[in-house]
Amino acid sequence: MIFFQTIAVAFAMFSAVPVPQFQWNEKNMRYAMCAFPLIGLVIGGLWSLCGALPLPALVKAGGFCLLPVWVTGGIHLDGYADTCDALSSYGDREKKLEILKDPHCGAFAVIRLCSYFLAYFALCTAVQFTPRTGFLWTLALVLERALSGLAVAAFPMAKNTGLAHTFASAADRKTVRSVLFGLAFALCAALTVLGGWGLALAAVLVFVRYYVVSKKQFGGITGDLAGWFLQKAELWMLAALCACQWGGLL
Template structure:
């Protein structure tokens, strides 16, 4: 029962998939970040079906771009938009954190979101679906969430409130870090076996930058910054996937 509740907490928080209503508590939130990568598995499964269907190329590319939004409800894009607004303010740390709390969407957020979807859709039109590519991208979607969950348990928090702080405080950080580290290694190995080494390098590069940038600009990570990382990692892994296909590596 506690395992199912833990999975339900992760899906209730980080996806738009309906789950049964129940009370969240310390027990079922303790390992919720370990269940977070399962959402990537669901997105990958729907993405795979979209790729396998006999759809026109542009319709298939639009499906590739929209599937993550449909499954997650756009929660990570919200964090991406808020973080773009904060970074574009060029204010001090306190000013940036203040902007992250503002529920309004600023001009820079709109500009960056439009640019993001244009780039994402453009890359999706370059991806030619094959069973290998579908499996590789599914693993990539799971990997980015594994790294995001690891960061919540391992990186310093920018403040003592907010979604990321809530999950970090409730988590058994040591166990979460160990489980997600092992999972990340296994996923990376599988992706390399499928010749997706470039996607692994892209995800790790974004994770490294995320750690440095969040510490310098915000004093640590927040839920919004976690969303920014996930969207950045996904875009760069998609670019790596398209580049590998273009270069004949996949």
């Protein structure tokens, strides 16, 4: 029962997939971050299904672009937008954290979101779908969530409130770190063996930047910064996927 509740907590918080209603508690939240990568598995499966359907190229690209938003409900894009606003303010740490709490969407968030979707859709039109590509992309979507969960369990927190702090406080951080580090390592190895080393490299480089930016600009991570990382990682991994295809590596 706890096993299924743990998975349900992860899906209830980080996706728009309907799950049964139940009381969240210390037990079913303890390892919820370990179940977070399963959402990437769901998106990857739907992405591959979209790629396999006999759809016009632009419709297929639109599906590739929108499926992650539909499955997640846009929760990570919300964090991406807030973080873009905060970083563009060039204020001090306290000012940036205040902007993260502001529910309004600023001009820089709108600009960055429009730019993000334009770049994402353009890359989706360039992807040549094959079963191998679908499998690699699914691994990449799981990898970015494994790294995101690892950060929650390993990186310092910017404040003692908020979504990231709630999950970090409830988690068995030592076990979560071990499980997600092992999963991320295995996924990077699998991607490399299958020729998708560019995707693994992109994810790791964005992860390192995530740590540097969060520590320097905010004093640690927040839920919004976690969303910013995930969206950045996804865009750069998609660019790496296209580059590998263009270079004849896939």
